[in-house]
Amino acid sequence: MNQSLTPPCWHCGQPAPSGAFTARTPEGSRDACCPGCAAAIETIYGMGLDDYYRIRQDEAPAPDARRAELDLALFEIPDLLAPHCASLPDGERLQLQLSGLTCAACSWLIEKALSTQPGVSRASVNLAGMTLTVDYQGAPQARETARRIQQLGYGVSLPGDPAATAANRREHKRLLGRLILAGLGAMQAMMYSMALYIGVFDGSDAVYEWVFRLASFFVATPVVFYAGWPFFQGAWRGLRNRNLTMDTPIALALFLAWGGSLVAMFTGGSHVYFDSAAMFVFFLLISRWLEHRQRQAINAGYARLGDTLPRAVRRLSGDQAQWVSLRQVAAGDRLLLIQGDVVPVDGRIIDGQGTFDEAALTGESVPISRGLHSCLVAGARLQEGSITLQAECAADHSQIARIAEQVELASRERLDVIRDWHRIAPLFTAAVLLLAAFTLLWHWPAGPGEAFDHTLAVLVITCPCALALAVPLTLSATLGTALREGVLVASPRQLLRLPHIGGVLFDKTGTLTLGRFSLVDTQVAGEGQKADLLAIVSALEWNNPHPLAQAFRDIARNPQMTDILPDGNGITGNLQGQQWRISGAPQQARPGTTCLQLSRDGAVQLYLWLQDSIREESAAVTRALRQQGLAVRMATGDNDAAAGPVARELSLEEWRAGMKPADKTRWLKELQTTTTQMMVGDGINDAEAMLAADVSVATANATSLAQRAAGLYLLKDNLQAIPALPALARRCQRTIRQNLTWALLYNLLAVPFAVAGWIPPWAAAIGMSASSLLVTLNATRVTRWKSSSC
The missing domain is CATH 3.30.70.100 (Alpha-Beta Plaits)
Structure with missing residues (x-):
């Protein structure tokens, strides 16, 4: 396959389909991407300013062909x-x-x-x-x-290419400019055409009637061929590759409406329909701009997702550590990890020990100590200590990579209703052409002029604009409304499943709870005032990265504490010659809490109980879901003591603790045998279950993989939007059905009358525009939807 690249437009440099538009110059024909550029080229050469192109090319660093190479x-x-x-x-x-x-x-x-x-x-x-x-x-x-x-x-570009990002911004800006031009042009063309429709001019004012038609032509032509150029370009691209896209019937309707009006203007026809062509473009561009804006929002959401694993790691060669790319790590390599590092691959500890935050992997809120021969999975963060890890596999074969692979597979979806419309678009186009040909032959005995008018009425009244707008415009409006409510919809198909869900399965840590520890109780066990002892605790924990230390960030610390160092499972420091130490006190733990103790020279002075707080809105959210008839459940990797109080406070019907990712998925699939299920989570450990769920929602604080696994994710750090989602989805489905019903009913009722010659072209143009406008206004009603939950 040795095809040449699409030649650039001689004037603007955009891709120009070979032979589609050409400009005649003294130096020969030049390729142009549209009639406007062709006219500009001929005008520049006609004024003797052809040096403009030579100067511009001399200043260019390289021709477009070389740039493409x-x-x-x-x-x-x-x-x-x-x-x-x-x-x-x-x-x-x-x-x-x-x-x-x-x-x-x-x-x-x-x-x-x-x-x-x-x-x-x-x-x-x-x-x-x-x-x-x-x-x-x-x-x-x-x-x-x-x-x-x-x-x-x-x-096409490599992901993250700055040039591609800039080009996408320019494309969005250009599309917005086309939309504004189409809106202004459609209104202006309608002003001129309205006088013609209502018959303001009589025979003595023929010259003014001609002026109004000419004005409508000059206003509508840039709208059709510049603002509407994406549709012509898409149709040409499809035809060149022997494929009928959705742009094909749209471009056909636009060209025939404009061309038929041009013929009518020069042959003395009764009406022209330049305003209708301009309105076609305006309505269609509204839909495309909304879709493009939503696609940018989705891409921006994905762009915010950071990589879970590090890009470089310390690999040991003998006793020397050397930085290498994560892709160079192979099974058997020894890796050095220090405090704060993320475990890059699945492996086993062969030297050292440490405390690991595995909340993203297991849902366990309390960091876990791991020692010699312990197995680790990629994604855990080393909170304390240093270890030597022996890799058991390459990075792209770790558990986290396998989950990422499932996420990628799940993201390749199509929305069935839109896909089905694209399948019938070629049949719709063929039916329109056959009806037009039949109408022309049927009315030909009455005269060519009358036959053309009736044929044009059929082509205009059966324009697929309303059908083309019915689904995507409603979806775009719904997705925009969801964004306003703080929900980014990555999978419209999942959104449309929401009215059918029968249950919601929540993760606990970071989802129903904040994932942040707070101090809930203290008890002085020795001498000293509680405020003074808390100041010592704050000083010891000030620079500690451990999640438990976050509970003391807002407490004033004692500035005289010195020599603060990690000491096994605790932290020690010196204050006025006395050694203070804070460490765990599991024997004093209460249900749902973690207990720490502060000691002075080995004697306990203060006990502190910490708890991961339940989100303020969790009770209202779970209650609202139950009121909708949904079964609300919780699955967590935490132990029973931590999970039980949360479940009881939220009055959950069923909950399970100590669950691994596979356990969550297995339970979810069991629930799916009876009803459709929604999964709400935030961690890597939730990603597998979220992929298996019919609808999956990631919280704003979710890990990268959880967000990518989700069909919907929350932009605000709360759960308040979740109960409103089924109602929004029902509104979207109802609007789609209304629009499709109206668009189909309109065509079924209007086409027979147009074929019979009972509808003049001007009435067909008004009917088509009214149909498209009705679909557009009905779709935009979704944007006025307000959430009433929580």
Whole structure:
């Protein structure tokens, strides 16, 4: 496959489909991307200013063809590709970033084109995240993949490429500019056309009627061919690749409405419909801009997710530690970890001991001590101590990597109702053309002029604008409303499942609770005032990274404490010649609490009880869910003593403690045998269950993997939005049904009358515009929806 790259427009440099638009110049024809650029090229040459192009090209660092080759060369550099590659049993997987996609048909086209590339076993496009995942049999042929995508007319880059991010911002700004132009142009064209529709001018005012038609033409033409150019470009791209996208019927309707009006204007027809064409573009761009804005919000949400594992680690060679990339770690390597480090791979401790925060992995809120021969999983954080870890596998084979793989697989979804519309779009287009041809032949005996008017009425009244807007505009409005309520919807399909859920399974630590410890009680066991003793505790814990130490951050510390050092499972310090030590006191623990003790020269002076506080809104949220008839349950990795008080305070119907990730998933699947389930969590340990859930919600404080596993995640650090989500989903479903019913009913009722010749073109234009406007206004009603829960 040796196709050349799409040539650039001679005027603006944007991709110009070869032969679609050309400008005649003394130096020969020049490629243009649209009629506006073609007119600009001819005007510049006609005024004798052709040096403009020579000067501009001399100043350019390189022609566009060379720039394209340079872009492709980036996909041949192993060091650039490595962060985005993952090993497979029979090859490698590469993830790329895409741009320029508008619908599910674009995704299908890219997947189909890449499936024929030698060495590619599978290609999958995630439209929401605008990402492409390609599995290769052997080494990745990234350059050939990128070249094929460019030939299809789409943009491709490596994830995180600053140039691609800037290009995406420019695309969004350009789309907004097109939308504003279309809105202003549609209103202005309607002002001119309204006088023509109501018959203001009589025979003596023919010259003014001509002026109004000409004014409408000049206003609507830039709207159709500049603001509406994305639809023409998408249709041309699909036809060039022998594929009918959703843009095909839209572009056809736009061109015929504009072209038919132009013919009517010069042949003395009764009406022109430039205003209708301009309104088509405006309504369609509203939907596309809202979808593009939502896609940016989703991408921004993913961009905020930091990597769970470190990029570099200390690998021991003999007694010397050397920094290496995490990708270089292999099974058997010895890694040195010190306080604050994140465990990079699954492994076993072969030297040293430490205290680990495994809350993200197991849900256990209290850090756990691990010693010689203890097994560790990637993602745990070393809070105290230093260890030597022997890796049991490479980073891309660890438990956390396997969960990440499941997340990636789950993210490759399509929204069925939109996908089904794209499937019927070619049939709809063919039906419209057949009806138009039948109408033309039927009315031809009455005269060509009358036959053309009736045919144009059929083409205008059956424009798929209302059908095209019905679903995506409603979804975009719903997703925007969810954002306003503090929920980012990454999976619209999960959102639409919400009305059918029968139960909600909550994680405990960090979800129903804050995941932060607070001081709930103290008891003086020796001499001294409690305030003075608390000041000593605060001084000892001031620089301690341990989660329990956070409870003392707001307590004034004694500034005279010196020589503060870790001491086994505690911390010691000197104050006026006396040694003070804070350590655990498990024998004094109460249900739902952790107990610490402060000692002076070995004698206990103060006991402190700490507790992970329940979120203020948790009781109201769980109560609101129960009032909706949902069964509310809790699954946690904490022990019974810590989980029991939380479950009792929230009046939970059922709860289970000491659960590992696989246990949560198993329980969730058991519940799914009777009803649809929603999972709410925040940790890596919740990701597996969230992937298995019908609907999954991640909290604002969730780990990266939990957020990516979720179809919805909360932007505000509370749970108040959760009870309102089913009602919002029901509103979305009801609006979609209303819009689809109206759009289909309108076509079924209006088309027979248009074919029979009972509807003039001007009435067809008004009917079509009213239909699209009704769908648009009904969809935007979702934006006025208000949450009434909690």
